[in-house]
Amino acid sequence: MKLKYDIAIQEVADKFMAVAKNGETEEVAKVLTLNETGAIILRALQDGADTSAIVSQLLAEYDVSPQEAEAEVNNFIDMLKENGIA
Template sequence: MKIKEGYILDEIGDQKVAISLKCGENDFSEMIKLNEIGAFLWEKLSEEIEEEKLVEAVTEAYDIDSATARKDIRSFTETLEKNGILER
């Protein structure tokens, strides 16, 4: 799975955001605020990656067990997919 082309990860102040390149100037309707782990996953998903590799990366980087990581990753990726941002 991978983030579709046309999105970038940026930082506004101390907030990480994903922005659609389709947005016009001063149009932030397609801006997604991401927490620390969301931004971490977004960066990993910028290249083709399998769910199991995401689980490994999250459990290595954060104090979280693999079952919780897998559940949270699935929730995140399903949301992205429903919104047309992720390709499988």
């Protein structure tokens, strides 16, 4: 999935801030606060991973079922779409 913005992710006090910037102007378009799982998913999307690869990554990182991991990834992607980031 292609993201519409260049996104920088920074950890701040147990949360992650994702700053979406317009690649041409460097103007900040969106700022999101993410948990660790959201940061993992977003970084994987930036690296070009597909849903199944991200689900596998979450399964290796957390004690969740494949269904829970897939739902988490799909919900996160839906949130990105709702916010105009994907």
